[in-house]
Amino acid sequence: MSLALDFPVNISDAHPIRRKATGKAILVPLLAGMLFALSLPALAALEIESWTTENGARVLYLESRVLPIVDVSIEFPAGSGRDQPGMSGLASMTLAMMRKGTRSLDENQISEQLAGIGARLSSTFNPDRSGFALRTLSDADIRTQALEVLREIIVSPSFPEEILERDKVRNIAFIEESQTRPNVIVAQTFQQQLYGSHPYGSIGSGNPETITALTRDDLLDFHRRFFVSDEAVVVIVGDVSRDEAQWIARDLTNGLPKASSTLSDIPEVPELAESIEVVIPHSASQAHIRLGMPGVRRGDPDYFALWLAAQILGGGGMTSMLNDELREKRGLTYSAYSYFSPYLRRGPFVISLQTRKDQAWEALDVALATLEKLVDEGPTEAQLQAAKRYVIGGFALNIDSNAELASYLAMIGFYQLPLDYIDRFPEEIDKVTMQQIRDALGRRLAPSRTVTVVVGPAAKP
Amino acid sequence: MPLFHSSVLTPARSDRKQVQSCRRWRAIGVILLMTLPLVFLAPAGHAADASVHSKILENGLEVFVKVDNRAPVAVSMVWYRAGGMDETSGTTGVAHVLEHMMFQGTVETAPGEFARTIAEVGGRSNAFTAADYTGYFQELHKSNLELALRLEADRMVNLNLDDQEFAKELRVVMEERRQRVDDDPRAMVFERLSAAMYVAHPYRQPVVGWMSDLENMQLSDAREWYDSWYAPNNAILVVAGDVNPQAVFSLAEKYFGPIKARPLPLRKPQTEPEQTGIRRVTVKAPARLPSMTMAYHAPRLADVHGDWEPYALSILAGVLDGYAAARLERELVRNARVANSVSSDYDGLRRGPGVFYVSFTPANGKTVEDVELAWREQLALLIDEGVSDEELRRVKSQVVASQVYSQDSVYGQASRIGRMRSLGLPYDAATSITQRLREVTAEQVQAVAQKFLVDDKLTVSVLEPQNLMQEANADHLNKAQSE
Numbered sequence: 030m031s032l033a034l035d036f037p038v039n040i041s042d043a044h045p046i047r048r049k050a051t052g053k054a055i056l057v058p059l060l061a062g063m064l065f066a067l068s069l070p071a072l073a074a075l076e077i078e079s080w081t082t083e084n085g086a087r088v089l090y091l092e093s094r095v096l097p098i099v100d101v102s103i104e105f106p107a108g109s110g111r112d113q114p115g116m117s118g119l120a121s122m123t124l125a126m127m128r129k130g131t132r133s134l135d136e137n138q139i140s141e142q143l144a145g146i147g148a149r150l151s152s153t154f155n156p157d158r159s160g161f162a163l164r165t166l167s168d169a170d171i172r173t174q175a176l177e178v179l180r181e182i183i184v185s186p187s188f189p190e191e192i193l194e195r196d197k198v199r200n201i202a203f204i205e206e207s208q209t210r211p212n213v214i215v216a217q218t219f220q221q222q223l224y225g226s227h228p229y230g231s232i233g234s235g236n237p238e239t240i241t242a243l244t245r246d247d248l249l250d251f252h253r254r255f256f257v258s259d260e261a262v263v264v265i266v267g268d269v270s271r272d273e274a275q276w277i278a279r280d281l282t283n284g285l286p287k288a289s290s291t292l293s294d295i296p297e298v299p300e301l302a303e304s305i306e307v308v309i310p311h312s313a314s315q316a317h318i319r320l321g322m323p324g325v326r327r328g329d330p331d332y333f334a335l336w337l338a339a340q341i342l343g344g345g346g347m348t349s350m351l352n353d354e355l356r357e358k359r360g361l362t363y364s365a366y367s368y369f370s371p372y373l374r375r376g377p378f379v380i381s382l383q384t385r386k387d388q389a390w391e392a393l394d395v396a397l398a399t400l401e402k403l404v405d406e407g408p409t410e411a412q413l414q415a416a417k418r419y420v421i422g423g424f425a426l427n428i429d430s431n432a433e434l435a436s437y438l439a440m441i442g443f444y445q446l447p448l449d450y451i452d453r454f455p456e457e458i459d460k461v462t463m464q465q466i467r468d469a470l471g472r473r474l475a476p477s478r479t480v481t482v483v484v485g486p487a488a489k490p
Numbered sequence: 491m492p493l494f495h496s497s498v499l500t501p502a503r504s505d506r507k508q509v510q511s512c513r514r515w516r517a518i519g520v521i522l523l524m525t526l527p528l529v530f531l532a533p534a535g536h537a538a539d540a541s542v543h544s545k546i547l548e549n550g551l552e553v554f555v556k557v558d559n560r561a562p563v564a565v566s567m568v569w570y571r572a573g574g575m576d577e578t579s580g581t582t583g584v585a586h587v588l589e590h591m592m593f594q595g596t597v598e599t600a601p602g603e604f605a606r607t608i609a610e611v612g613g614r615s616n617a618f619t620a621a622d623y624t625g626y627f628q629e630l631h632k633s634n635l636e637l638a639l640r641l642e643a644d645r646m647v648n649l650n651l652d653d654q655e656f657a658k659e660l661r662v663v664m665e666e667r668r669q670r671v672d673d674d675p676r677a678m679v680f681e682r683l684s685a686a687m688y689v690a691h692p693y694r695q696p697v698v699g700w701m702s703d704l705e706n707m708q709l710s711d712a713r714e715w716y717d718s719w720y721a722p723n724n725a726i727l728v729v730a731g732d733v734n735p736q737a738v739f740s741l742a743e744k745y746f747g748p749i750k751a752r753p754l755p756l757r758k759p760q761t762e763p764e765q766t767g768i769r770r771v772t773v774k775a776p777a778r779l780p781s782m783t784m785a786y787h788a789p790r791l792a793d794v795h796g797d798w799e800p801y802a803l804s805i806l807a808g809v810l811d812g813y814a815a816a817r818l819e820r821e822l823v824r825n826a827r828v829a830n831s832v833s834s835d836y837d838g839l840r841r842g843p844g845v846f847y848v849s850f851t852p853a854n855g856k857t858v859e860d861v862e863l864a865w866r867e868q869l870a871l872l873i874d875e876g877v878s879d880e881e882l883r884r885v886k887s888q889v890v891a892s893q894v895y896s897q898d899s900v901y902g903q904a905s906r907i908g909r910m911r912s913l914g915l916p917y918d919a920a921t922s923i924t925q926r927l928r929e930v931t932a933e934q935v936q937a938v939a940q941k942f943l944v945d946d947k948l949t950v951s952v953l954e955p956q957n958l959m960q961e962a963n964a965d966h967l968n969k970a971q972s973e
Contacts, residue, residue, distance in 0.1 A: 097894060144812070315672075347606075347615070357658075360658040360662050360665075363663075385668065415610050424612065425563050426612075426614065
């Protein structure tokens, strides 16, 4: 039936992974009795437990007994940043094919068994991480059945040749279709220009040539290398005891091999050598504009300062500088925003907007001027305090469901952040000073070297 | 599926994602997958939910409070029983434009101050407009609930409709239309499909409005809309979260109580005349792959306890596309390989007539004609042989589980109550609906397929791809990727 019920959830702008920040590098013991400049809403501390299984998998567990639900996720360092050169799409295709057949279940049986008990299995995928998230009723029988399907998918996927060939053809069609869309063209071009030959430049879904070339052996090999027990992060949130969680984690990872050698690090992201501007004509009525540069990594010492800066520049709440300048003052756009995507290495800093094609250059100038103003002058004290109040005052909204908590835990586990990371997040934001923001902006976001992609108009006049 | 992108509009963007769902390959089905159970999300238990408290103020405002103590948060929503279907020809889109104007200041507050004030306490605010209703919400720390209620009550009656703000906001809305519809071939198809399948009913009008109507909209149109529909006796207030019901009732009384009830415009049924034969519509748009959506007129859910057909239709949509190996995916995508993606959805939770959709993207080398033929074969099979007990069991298992999962979202719980009341159903309809869905039989599913999935109720829409500059663009991307 109608999705109107579900749709507004999306607009609350609350994808929990986006909001996360890491304070690894700047975690200083909190002084007892420290006073906050703002009234910090009191949140009960989350009692996250963590341990390592015998074969090396890291486990994070949070008990929550109110609802008869359990969320279990398992992730591996097998995102698109692990695509080999010239093989973009390898990581995502491996993940997708894992649920298309196992040693004892075919693709229909996998779907039917999960559907039959009302369990939901989704995939998570980004440049660093790849895995599955299972939501099931906590009833022991049901839970056990659901977890058994997940275990099969992780431990013994069969990568059936025939289905791989079928899905390659399907995927190529979807990729070709998506590459007609201006929003996809702008995002993929921006990513390629920003990262070049760095692994983060790999387009996760692949392109027609690389998908065509993928073989079953490629997928088997990728699975063998990266889906290993000592790199796995298991998260369990919900209506199970610590003992049960321990058993679940052990059982889920038991059949996985250990890594044969230490995984190589993803290299540092190089600075842009020069500014790059790409203009791609398109028949759409709007221009799609994306502007940015390499941003921050998880654990970056400037993280909190820059995160607040991005909030002030183009964050949520319909109150950002970009929203003010482009939408409220000039009516140039329906949506203009900026954000950081922190990864193991520096993820992108992005400013994104759409506007009628003939207004593209005006809007781009306004966006650039807005960024320059923030970098040159820093935010006002009022802007900084407002941003802090927005982030801190609403922090509870980010963790008011098991689903969001599970997603946070997966991030904390994967990036090896402190277990009290969530509890301390508002404090870390509160501690950021004006000087830190100005300093970080000047060093990190100076718009002298940027990547700009404009899809729509023929050329700059 | 874009079906609902164009029917629910919001003033803020909604397209940020970081960890992508790998379901993106189900280009069409991605949103529809599992929608059947999601709709019927219900509070725990089969009896009326004891954690929901309700009260009707003297001015007619309905107030509902749903207690959920898991986190110190509160969600406040006000729903108005007015949306795109209440608009008249020439002023389509006015419900949505007014929704944008609701953020542009009142007698007491400056333009933008509403969102700014909520953001300053860490709250999120937004709104949505659909064919059937318009809704506004704030999510915040529970200590700030009063602020949200005060501001929401203020703009129910004190809106300041300013010429300059209006002109600017119209430009924003036109950008929104370009972004959501004009440049999205599938949304375009859905818009033209709706315009073709309804002759008399206002569901034929796009919620975002025709571009020409937006270009010619007057401030007086927005004023008239506001004066007509924004009244406490046409609204529902829902608060969910870690709150005390009596305290919420007091606040509601304090801020909304003084607002006077007003006579509402007469609502005419504008009944859609019986369709007399199959209709077909073609949309040419820049795209690479063709696609096809078939829409059948179907009943709406009007009487939760008396009706049975809507429940059977809902289960039918689940049998066709309720899980990854459901019929359409299994037969047309996995086995016959005539389609690259499929989806099916029944929308019966509406103020106006219901609709049953099936959509397809043909596989490589296949045409929309091939896909239509394959669908007709599946339909014949369904009508002749019905559905299996196993299929029924799987769909119902998901209904039951979804009922439990739905309690994980505070927003979702508030939204369900507001939506049911907006549609004229009991506030706890979701609970009854779940129960009724579990009672659907295989014979009932077969019967509704036979009765409603017939050509005389069908409108077929086809997206006919027009390659413009896309070839060059794709080449550009793939070249850059291989560099």
